[in-house]
Amino acid sequence: MSTVTTHAPRVTESAPRTRAGAVRTLWAVQMRRDRLQLAVWILGNAAMAGLAVTGVAQSYGSEAERSTLLATAIANPVVLTFRGLPSGAGAAEFTGFLILPFLVMIAAFMSSFLAVRHTRAEEESGRAELVGATMASRGSALCATALHGFTANALTAAAVAVAFLASGLPLSGSVTAGVTTGAAGLVFLGVGLIAAQLFASSRGANALGVIVILASFLVGGVGNAIGSPNADLTRMESSVLAWFSPFGWAENVRPFADNDPGPFLPLVAAAAIGLLLAAALQSRRDVGASLLAPRRRRAQASGSLRGPVTLVGRLTRGSAIAWAVGAFLTGVLATSLASVVQDLGGSNPAIATILEAMSQSGDLRAGTVVIFFTVVGILASCCAVQLIARARQEEAHGTVEPLWAAAVGRRGWLASYLAVGVIAIAVVDGAAVLGALVGLARSGDDLVREVWVGAAGQGAVAVAFLTITALVLVVLPRWTIGIGWSIVVLATIIGLFGPLFGLPDELTRLSPFSQVPTVTAGGVDGRGVIGIIATAAIALVLSVWLVRRRPLVTAG
Incomplete structure (x- = not known):
C-alpha cells in the first residue's frame, strides 16, 4: 500500500517577511487587479481635459464670445451652479471654468469606489479575514489601499497635466490643474475609507460616497453662484459656502489664472484626516462588523415576500x-x-x-x-x-x-x-x-x-x-x-x-x-x-x- 506524503508549501524569497513587505505586496496585487479600471478612469479624465481645450478653441475662439458666456453664467445662478468658478475670459481660464469641476468629480468617484472595493468589499467576500491572518495583519489592507489610491490620483494628476500641456496650455496652469484634481481625489479616497468602516455592506458604503460627492458638488456650485462678480462679469469670488466643499477648494485654486496654493492646504488636510480617521475607526471594530449596526429584521418574512x-x-x-x-x-x-x-x-x-x-x-x-x-x-x-x-x-x-x-x-x-x-x-x-x-x-x-x-x-x-x-x-x-x-x-x-x-x-x-x-x-x-x-x-x-x-x- 503506497503512502502519499504531503509537504507544507515553502516560503519563497519573494514572499513578504515583514508587514511593510506585506503592504507592498498587497499594493501590487491591487494595482494589478485594477489596471483596466484605472486605465479607463485616468485616460477618460485626461481625454475630457484635452477635448475641453479643443472644444473651447472651436466654439468660443474669440474673447468676446467667452466674455458673453461668462456674463451669462454669472447672471444665471442655475448655469453657474453646474459649472466652475469664473476666473477670466482667456482661453485657458475659460477652459478651467468649464471642465475643472467634472475632472474633480471623476477623480472623486474613482477614489471612493476604489477605497470601498479593497476594504469593505474584501471583508464581505471573506478574503480580508484570510489576509489578516497572515503576516500582512489586518491594518495592512487599509495601508495598501491608501497607497493604491495615492498612486491612482498621482497618475490622474500627471495625465490631466499632460493633456492640458499637450493641448497648448501653459505649463504652470496645466500642472496646477492636474495636482488639484489629484488632491481632490485623495479627499474622497478618505471619504470612501470612512464609509467602509461605517457600513456593513459595500453597497451602503458606495451609496454614502456618492451622496457625499454629489452634495459637495452642489454645495460648491451654490457657493460659487451666490458669490460676488467683478464689474465686467468675467470673474467671480466665491461665497463662504463654497469653502465647505472640496469642490470649492479645488476651484478656488484657479488653475491658469491665479494658481493659488492656499486652497491646497484644506485639500491636503482633509485627505490626511480622512485616512487617519478611517484607521482609528477600523481599530474599534471586528473584521466583518461595522460601526453602524444593520437594522434589525423580523424573524419571519411578511406576506408580501412571496416571490x-x-x-x-x-x-x-x-x-x-x-x-x-x-x-x-x-x-x-x-x-x-x-x-x-x-x-x-x-x-x-x-x-x-x-x-x-x-x-x-x-x-x-x-x-x-x-x-x-x-x-x-x-x-x-x-x-x-x-x-x-x-x-x-x-x-x-x-x-x-x-x-x-x-x-x-x-x-x-x-x-x-x-x-x-x-x-x-x-x-x-x-x-x-x-x-x-x-x-x-x-x-x-x-x-x-x-x-x-x-x-x-x-x-x-x-x-x-x-x-x-x-x-x-x-x-x-x-x-x-x-x-x-x-x-x-x-x-x-x-x-x-x-x-x-x-x-x-x-x-x-x-x-x-x-x-x-x-x-x-x-x-x-x-x-x-x-x-x-x-x-x-x-x-x-x-x-x-x-x-x-x-x-x-x-x-x-
Whole structure:
C-alpha cells in the first residue's frame, strides 16, 4: 500500500517577511487587479481635459464670445451652479471654468469606489479575514489601499497635466490643474475609507460616497453662484459656502489664472484626516462588523415576500428611494426656475442664444425643462444600472444558486430584476414629475406637457440602459458593473458635452440623452425615441433568451 506524503508549501524569497513587505505586496496585487479600471478612469479624465481645450478653441475662439458666456453664467445662478468658478475670459481660464469641476468629480468617484472595493468589499467576500491572518495583519489592507489610491490620483494628476500641456496650455496652469484634481481625489479616497468602516455592506458604503460627492458638488456650485462678480462679469469670488466643499477648494485654486496654493492646504488636510480617521475607526471594530449596526429584521418574512419580484424590490428599495429624492428636487428646480431663465433671456439675447442651443428648443422655459429632465434621465439610468449591478453581486456571492436550482430558474431571476428595474425607473420619473408639478404650482407656468414629455423620454432612455446592462450581465457577467457604469458615463459626456468638445453631430446623436422627444411649435418631435425603444426591446429579448443556458459565474 503506497503512502502519499504531503509537504507544507515553502516560503519563497519573494514572499513578504515583514508587514511593510506585506503592504507592498498587497499594493501590487491591487494595482494589478485594477489596471483596466484605472486605465479607463485616468485616460477618460485626461481625454475630457484635452477635448475641453479643443472644444473651447472651436466654439468660443474669440474673447468676446467667452466674455458673453461668462456674463451669462454669472447672471444665471442655475448655469453657474453646474459649472466652475469664473476666473477670466482667456482661453485657458475659460477652459478651467468649464471642465475643472467634472475632472474633480471623476477623480472623486474613482477614489471612493476604489477605497470601498479593497476594504469593505474584501471583508464581505471573506478574503480580508484570510489576509489578516497572515503576516500582512489586518491594518495592512487599509495601508495598501491608501497607497493604491495615492498612486491612482498621482497618475490622474500627471495625465490631466499632460493633456492640458499637450493641448497648448501653459505649463504652470496645466500642472496646477492636474495636482488639484489629484488632491481632490485623495479627499474622497478618505471619504470612501470612512464609509467602509461605517457600513456593513459595500453597497451602503458606495451609496454614502456618492451622496457625499454629489452634495459637495452642489454645495460648491451654490457657493460659487451666490458669490460676488467683478464689474465686467468675467470673474467671480466665491461665497463662504463654497469653502465647505472640496469642490470649492479645488476651484478656488484657479488653475491658469491665479494658481493659488492656499486652497491646497484644506485639500491636503482633509485627505490626511480622512485616512487617519478611517484607521482609528477600523481599530474599534471586528473584521466583518461595522460601526453602524444593520437594522434589525423580523424573524419571519411578511406576506408580501412571496416571490422573487417582491424580494428584489425589498432589497433594492433604499437605493431607488434615494435616486427618487434627487429626481424630485431636480423636478422642482426644472419648473421653478423656468420663468427666471425666460426673464434673463428676454433681457440678454446672449443668454437666449446659449440656452436655446443647449436645449434645442425655441422656448426658453421649455428648454429649461429639457435640460433639467436630462439630469432626471441620468439619475434614473444610474438607478437602473445599480439595480442590475446588485444582481451581479448576488450571483458573485453565490446566493442565486438555490434560486436557479428551484422553481424561479434563470429567466425568473433575471425577469424579477428587470421588472423591479422598470418599477424603480417609474418611481424616479414619477418623483421628478411630482416635483415639477410642485414647481408649476408655485410659478404658475403652463409647462405640464413639457414635463410629461420629458419624463416619458428620459424614462425610455433609462429602460434602454436597464436592458443593455442586463444583456451585459448575461453575456459578460464579470464586466457587468464596469461596462454598465461606463456606458452611462459615456452617454452623459457625449450627450451633454459633445457640442462643447466639438464632436460631430453623428457621434453626439449616438447618446440616448440627445434623442429624447421634445415639444416644438408643431407638436412633439419623438423621432429619436423610436430607436431608443427598439434598442431596449432587442436587448430585453436577447438577455431573457440567452440567460437560459448561461452557467453560474461566481468569481468576481
